[in-house]
Amino acid sequence: MLERTVNLEVNLGFLKLKNPIIAASGTFGYGDEIRNYIDINKLGGFVTKGLSIRPSIGNPPPRIYETPCGMLNSIGLENIGIESFLNDKLPIIKDLSTAIIVNIYGKTIEEYGEIAKRLKGIKDISAIEINISCPNVKQGGMIFGTNPKISANITELVLKNSEKPVIVKLTPNVTDIVEIAKEVEKAGANAISLINTLKGMAIDIHKRKPILGNIFGGLSGPAIKPVALYMTYQVLQSVSIPVIGGGGIISYTDALEFLIVGAKAVQIGTANLINPRACIEIIDGIKNYCIIHKIKDISDIVGSLKT
């Protein structure tokens, strides 16, 4: 008879997750709406939509466009602002028994510190994810994340202003992602998550105009998975803090690839938009894989890559 119990719990050091599946920022709202559709408590955690000090209206539409095996988005971090989140959304989600990670972004370096201060001491929030990787905003986001020194400065500032563990989400739109990863590790980041979207665009050939209102956007979905997996692998070779991998994961087999190369947890993004149950199906898939392969603990998979 097959052993039916599998320990999927992962320990990031600063945070224990009931399993390695985390819903990625921007694909799960603030958790308040999707909780009507699925049992979020089954997830390891979820990351909120990127929040700024003040509400932000985002970019002009069209904001999304499907491309082969992927999609472009140029939402531009539309969000309700940190105060509304704390007042209106957090009360709805705070009793969930899953890790709530708040994604933050600032238009200036200082704003990252200000938001971090607002999150200080709020016990329902498990960690902060620093967004220095959104390609769709004119100020902040990726502009900071492509510069190793600024990336480090922001990490330090957030750590200084809040006791929360800090995850830094990196952009793939750089010459050398390892350099950035090393700098944020040195600055004290508790973990690294990667990758955000790859910059891209699409043209309406009849109008001879860009399809996206913002001209360009970020590419996500299965199309970027090999790139994301390689970057995760690269970063894992050079840092010792936990790495949360992701980019184009759509099935449990995709998730396992990231875990095998050494990611302690993974983020699921675009897949949530196609199937709101994607995270739950991926968790079930990993569990079945473990049962079939007689693996009792997920940690036996993490970093088990043979080269």
Added chain:
Amino acid sequence: MHIIDAKIISNQEVAKHIYLLSIEASDIASTAKPGQFVMLKLNPYLSYILRRPFSICLTNQQGHIYILYKIKGKGTQYISKMRKGDKISVIGPLGNGFPILKNYNQIFLLGGGIGVAPLISLLPYYGNKSIFIAGYKSKSTYINIAEIFRAKYKYIVATEDGSIGYKGTLVDLFKKYLDEYLKNTQNKIKTIIVSCGPIYMLKKIYKIAYSIKIPLYVSMETYMACGLGLCQGCVIKGKTGYMRVCKEGPVFKAEYICWKEL
């Protein structure tokens, strides 16, 4: 909201490039309100990964939902090839549908091309006090709603080339109708317009409705990723900020929309 692997009952071409799909989805059929929509998933092995949004045309007691759609791209082309008995993943019912219209004496349903689809959902409720005006390019794309749905109501057709019905646009025909109708000033009270179609057409209808102060509701369409309000990808500009077509819409009171931005 339900996620269902539903069985296709039928999928037939009813006009040029226009298909009527019926699927077995009783949970959706029993809860759907007029004007709501579903997201259909394409074959998982295709390179087209996103679901496609479609208005629910009609539902029936057998738990079937009907979707009228036009082949516009690769996704709809794929759906058109699906056959009876095939399974398709459906999420629905989604979005805010039409308001309750029972206090109106007269309802103008104005559908441009495939834009007739969401309006059909109102017929079982308000067919007897509706005037349905539909505009098409020509006879080949004309959707014979009366025959397809065996519905009895006032259905007036305009084609741009005059190959069937009135020769001209839907807006031209509506204006003529309206002039006649408004001769009796009493008629203006308790009249409402509900419309769906291309943006340029909706803009013209909004102008008319605004000038004679008759309320107008429109069902909007945009590129959509999730359909659940998660990604904020499908927004249109409203008077108080961006509005999600999938969540606040797809039906909006026309005066809340910034038409100049569309």
